[in-house]
Amino acid sequence: MIAAHVGPGAPAASRPEWTPTALRAALEQVAPHRLGEMERQKDEAITLAARTGSLGPINRFLETWAVTVEIARIPACAARLRAAEHTARTVDHDDPAWREAMDEIRDLHSAARQSLDRQSLDRE
Structure with a gap:
């Protein structure tokens, strides 16, 4: 957990699973002001994945928001x-x-x- 790298302080939320729903719920707890940005990026990732036939954009979206939540929850x-x-x-x-x-x-x-x-x- 990155809390060990920054000193004391308990996470403000538990670490979510890497699903859009779980990441959104965690973001709602720790950084609700970023929900609109997340939804826009999710739509863009889905559109790009459909256009290219690749799951890469969705995987990048999930990783980006997992990292965002990991930082914001501490x-x-x-x-x-x-x-x-x-x-x-x-x-x-x-x-x-x-x-x-x-x-x-x-x-x-x-x-x-x-x-x-x-x-x-x-x-x-």
């Missing part, structure tokens, strides 16, 4: 991500703070993916 991680995203939006790209913010965003996403990968291995 308040300390969510706060770090919000701070880094704010910095990335508000400082000049030549500012070292911009690079630090981008590194923080990347690190949080990587830690969430690793946590989800470990969970997947534990289930096998």
